[in-house]
Amino acid sequence: MKEITAGIDIGGTNTKFGIVDKNGVVLSQSSISTQGYEEFDDFLHQLSHELKAALTSLGENHRLLGIGVGAANGNYYKGTIEHATNLRWKGIIPLADMLTREFNVPALVTNDANAAAVGEMVFGAAKDLKDFIVITLGTGLGSGIVSNGQLVNGKHGIAGELGHTTVNYAGRYCNCGKRGCLETYVSATGIKRSVYKLLADHLEPSELRGISFDNLNTKMITEAALRGDLVAQEAFEYTGRILGTKLAETVVHTDPEAIFLFGGLSLAGDLIFKPTIKHMEANLMPIFRGKVKVLPSKLQNQAAPILGASSLVWDFLEKRGKVTA
Numbered sequence: 001m002k003e004i005t006a007g008i009d010i011g012g013t014n015t016k017f018g019i020v021d022k023n024g025v026v027l028s029q030s031s032i033s034t035q036g037y038e039e040f041d042d043f044l045h046q047l048s049h050e051l052k053a054a055l056t057s058l059g060e061n062h063r064l065l066g067i068g069v070g071a072a073n074g075n076y077y078k079g080t081i082e083h084a085t086n087l088r089w090k091g092i093i094p095l096a097d098m099l100t101r102e103f104n105v106p107a108l109v110t111n112d113a114n115a116a117a118v119g120e121m122v123f124g125a126a127k128d129l130k131d132f133i134v135i136t137l138g139t140g141l142g143s144g145i146v147s148n149g150q151l152v153n154g155k156h157g158i159a160g161e162l163g164h165t166t167v168n169y170a171g172r173y174c175n176c177g178k179r180g181c182l183e184t185y186v187s188a189t190g191i192k193r194s195v196y197k198l199l200a201d202h203l204e205p206s207e208l209r210g211i212s213f214d215n216l217n218t219k220m221i222t223e224a225a226l227r228g229d230l231v232a233q234e235a236f237e238y239t240g241r242i243l244g245t246k247l248a249e250t251v252v253h254t255d256p257e258a259i260f261l262f263g264g265l266s267l268a269g270d271l272i273f274k275p276t277i278k279h280m281e282a283n284l285m286p287i288f289r290g291k292v293k294v295l296p297s298k299l300q301n302q303a304a305p306i307l308g309a310s311s312l313v314w315d316f317l318e319k320r321g322k323v324t325a
């Protein structure tokens with residue numbers, strides 16, 4: 001019998017799902033629309049139908065051990081998705097219970113950034129680390145904190161919302177209802193907002209000047225910066241300064257060995273890593289200097305969200321001695 005787990009990543013637009021073995025090999029993967037289902041029950045019905053078909057196609061010598069789910073506002077303790085702003089289904093969805101009823105295996109739910117952190121620990125660059133932080137840079141900024149080998153969930157299952165710590169109390173308005181949150185500066189949306197501010201401040205020519213806000217993306221800013229565009233370069237320096245300064249504060253809580261940057265903005269390489277590391281080091285309490293690495297995630301591929309979600313199950317079973325890793 002080959003032991004397998006399923007990973008489901010519920011994003012605002014699409015839901016990716018796949019089947020993963022103990023070595024992190026994705027045996028099958030697919031996706032369905034998240035937005036296309038008005039009723040959650042219809043969505044779950046379709047997802048279950050397709051996942052069961054994928055399991056059947058692997059043959060009878062495979063045994064499903066559990067299902068992991070990464071979703072915005074996923075709550076690990078309750079196995080629920082609660083009041084997710086990026087989904088059309090409102091209220092509290094008891095997803096883990098529903099999946100367990102459907103598949104008769106344990107189901108675990110957490111937010112997507114926490115899933116990314118466990119994924120990094122089980123399959124990625126944090127395999128041998130016990131204290132680290134994963135920062136996911138997408139439309140927003142998520143973070144998962146691992147301390148002493150354990151994901152920090154907190155009392156209510158919502159620990160590690162670094163994206164909504166404040167960098168400027170009179171700063172940019174945030175979707176969460178506050179002002180000046182880190183993610184309003186450091187995210188795909190944040191750097192776009194910075195480009196627009198810099199375009200207003202500067203007189204230099206910039207290839208970004210004629211691009212509408214909706215059409216602008218991180219890749220365009222990255223390519224412009226590499227071609228020497230001053231506004232684009234300044235946008236990365238500004239973003240890295242805010243991130244690095246925040247990371248310098250963040251390390252005092254858990255004394256991590258490394259901080260991994262995942263997704264979107266992190267693919268800009270040195271453009272984002274150099275100013276982040278420079279400003280983190282400059283602002284670190286002296287006893288931490290030179291001790292905390294800032295590195296790219298090793299799960300930078302299409303299957304990363306599936307690996308992250310499925311890793312919840314492997315981590316859960318390993319810590320309970322149900323599998324030998």
Ligand SMILES: [Zn+2]
Pocket residue numbers: 163164174175176177178181
């Ligand atoms: Zn916020």
